[in-house]
Amino acid sequence: MLASTEPPGEGVSQEPRLPGHIARLELPTPYPVGPVNAYVVFGRCLTLIDTGPNTDEGEAALLDGLQALGVAPEKVQQVVITHPHVDHHGGLDRFLRHNPRARVLAHMGAAPFFGGSPEPRLGFYRQWLREAGLPAPLIPAVLEGLRRLGELEPKAKPQRWLQDGDLIVMGDGTWRVLHTPGHSGSQICLYHESSRVMFTADHILPQVSSNAIVEPAPGPGAGRPRTLVQYLDALRRVAALPIELALPGHGPPFADVQALVHERLAMHAQRLEQLLGRLATGPATVFELARVLFPHADHGQQLVLALSEVQGHLDVLEAAEQVRPDSDALAGTGAGDPAAGALVYRAVDAARRAHGMSGGGG
Template sequence: MAIPYVRQLDFAYGRCDQVSPLIRRVICNNPGPFTYLGTGTYIVGRGEVAVIDPGPDDPAHLQAILGALEGERVSAIVITHHHSDHSPLAGPLKAATGAPILGCAVARHEADDSGVRMEAGHDLAFKPDVSLCGGGEVKGPGWTLEAIPTPGHTSNHLCYALPEENACFTGDHIMGWSTTVITPPDGDMSDYLESLRRIRARGFATLWPTHGPPVRDVEAFIDAYLEHRQERIDQILGALKAGPATIAELTPRLYADVDPKLWPAASRSMLAAMIHLVREGLLEADRDVGPNATYRLA
C-alpha cells in the first residue's frame, strides 16, 4: 500500500490563515529537509487562545505570531516535543505574553554519536512549566486540548486532540508529506508503532502536522504508515534468512534503489527496527544491540 502523501499547501510565510473554525496557522520561513515547507504554528480559539509549537528561535516568526494574536490573550503555549524546529520560540513567546509552557520534558538527553544528522536538532533547554507527560487537558472558551502521549519519534512526544473538531495536532508523529524519522537512542520503534495505533483508534477526522498540509483520510493514511513500517521489517527478516549480517552489510542490499548518500540515514532507521525486532524475540545479536552488532534470526 503506497502512502497517500499530501504535499500541496496554499500559504505565505508569516501570513495567518484561518484553516478551520477554531484553528489558525502561521508558517515559519525555515524550509528544509527536516521541516518541509517550514514549521506550522497553530493558534487555537479566539480571544483566549493556545499556541501550539511556536517553532525555532526566529524573531520574524515571533513577530508574525504576535501580530496574529493582537488583542487576544494566550493562556497556554503547547509543545509536541523538544526538537529545535518546534520548541525554542516558546521562551520568547512566554516572555512576550506571560503564558505558561506546557509539554513533556525529556527524562534524560542521550547523545546520538553516529554523526548522522537526521533531525533539526534538540532543544536542550526545553523545560515546560506544566508537565503533560502522563496526559492532561488545557481548556479555553469553546476549545479543549487533550495531551496524548505518543513516544516514538522522540521519548517525550505528545499529540493534542481538539475534540470540538474531532481533530488532532500530531507534531512529527504523523506527517502528510513524509514518513517520520525514528532514530535511537531517543527514538524508539516499538513505542512508535504502539503510538500510531493509539492515534488510529481515536477515529480523528483530521490530523494537523506541524509540517505540511492536514491529513483528512486519517485511517487509510495511518494504515499505510503502519504497512510501510511492516514492509521494512519484513525486508530485514527476509534478508537475514540468507544468514547473519550487520547493518552495514544489509543497508546496500535493502536500499539498493536509494542514493548511497542516504545510506547512513537509512542505517539509523534500520537500527531502530533491529532494536524492536530483538525486543520482540524475532532477532538475536552477537553483542549489545547497536550499529556494529551482527544480527541473525532467532
C-alpha cells in the first residue's frame, strides 16, 4: 500500500505532506504493531530505508509499492536499516534476491541480528525472565516466541556499519546518523539538517509510545543496558534538534516532535509515580508489577513488552535511588508459582527500614 505524496484527505489535514523526493510505503506485518513504514529517497543515491518483514505479504507489498513509484528493485543503490527488529529488517534477504548489488548499511551494534545465532540472546532472556519473577512454567513459551522471531532475521550482512555522527548520502542529500539507543540498542535516526527532516524510525512514533525493550549487553562483560534510561536520554537529545518533519517507522508523518516528546515524557513520569505508589505498599517483582500495570499482557511478545516496560521504569527509579533490587528477599508473594531467583524491588525508604537503618531521607 502506498501512502506518499498524495495530498491528505478530508479530516486528516493534520498530517504533513512529504517532500517530493521521499515516498512512504506502508507494508503489512503479522505483528501487533500493525503495518510498518519503508521509505524511498529519490536522487543520485536511490535509497530504501527498511525492507519490512520476512513474509510473502510484506515482500509483495514492497515490490508493488516500488513499482507504483516507478522504481525497479535493481535500481536501489542502498538499503539503510534503521534497527534490527524483524518488522523492519526481516525482509532484507528477500529484497536482496531482487537486487543482490544493493549496499546495506546498519548501526554497528546491530551485527548479532544479521545472521547471528539467537542462542546467546535466549540465554540472557532466560536469566532475565527468572530475575523478573516470571513463573518458571511460563518461561519456555516466551523463549520459544523469541526464538521464532530470531529465525526471521536476515542472513545477509551489511557492508557498512554506522555509528553516531556518520554522514551518509541518501538521494541527493547528506544525512547525519544519530545513534538513539533505547527501543533497540542499535536504533538510528537519520537527520537532514538544512531541511529539518528526520527519519525517526521507532525512536519516536506518533500513535504509540515506543517500548524500551530489554536487551542483552552489546558486548561481553558489560551489564544489562538500562534501556529506558538510554531511551529517555536519546529522546531529549532528539527533541533538542530543530525538526519540521518526522518520518516514523510506523504511522503517518508528523511535525510537532517536541509536543509529542513532551507527551511521552509526561506518560513516563506518570508511570514512575504509579510504580512508586505500588511499591510503597510493599516489595514486588517485575512480573508482579507488570500484572498490576498491564493485566492483559499475559503471554508472548506482549508479556515481554510489559515486563520490559516495568523493568525500564524500575531502572530509572533505581538510577534515581528511589528503589533498590534485593536479590536475597523471597519473591513469589503474589499469584502464581514462587519464582526462585527473582529480584524483589523495594522503595528505598522501605528498604532502609527492612535493613534496620534509621531516617527516611530522599
